[in-house]
Amino acid sequence: MISKVTKYGLALGLSATLATGVYAQEPNTSESANPEAAIKASLEKLTSGAQLGEIRPSVIDGLYNVQIIGGPAVIISADGKHVIMGEVFDVTDSGLAPVQDPYLLNSRREFVASLGEKESIKFAPDGETKHVAYVFTDVDCGYCRRLHSQMHSYNEMGVNKPGYNDLGIEIRYLAYPRAGANSPSAAKLESAWCADDQPAALDKLKNLETVSAATCEASPVEKQYLKGGEMGVTGTPAILLPDGRLFVGYQPPEQLLQTIKSK
Structure with a gap:
């Protein structure tokens, strides 16, 4: 079942396994010559058979990247014996900069371009739409409700602030039931769609x-739940921009506008 293993369980399970030095079985010669088989065998053992995304080369030469559906993305060695969890950074003249995986950026852009008219639920400005943000949502998520409550102007600690639509941002919702595709949350989302x-x-x-x-x-x-997991969605709300950038977590309207404008 898709919803059997949560991202937290996966992360904790992998961390505990690595911390105690319990690795996957030593791959045989044929596995070493076939990185995908060795990696798949290792991760299936570590995650109790959780669904895996595509196994593909990482931005770090010689290593591979795998998204665990509904869980973390990991970087893993070709023999499946070593796993790295966490962000990858580029070393630049001004310091460290998070790496934007070109494969994922392209995959997300293609996904956005493929969406049909009825596949997202839209909340558009009354006037001109200046920006579009796709939001993976779950109706049983507190921060998702908070985001939705700020679609239009709202009051925060006595200060009136502009909502997403007021700033020209059209919110297009996508479905991501955190408890899985067969959960009560998924049924509610399906009723809306x-x-x-x-x-x-x-x-x-x-x-x-x-x-x-x-x-x-x-x-x-x-379909959106599975695709979201493949593209790095691990919780809600998760904000996907048409240029392929993905931000997991709530952003208030003015912050989201700055995020959209920053490149």
């Missing part, structure tokens, strides 16, 4: 109201 008025249904769910349960063949919930 299958509703006649998608924004109204999602708005109700974000405000802890109920909507009529619905299913439909066109529901993108499972």
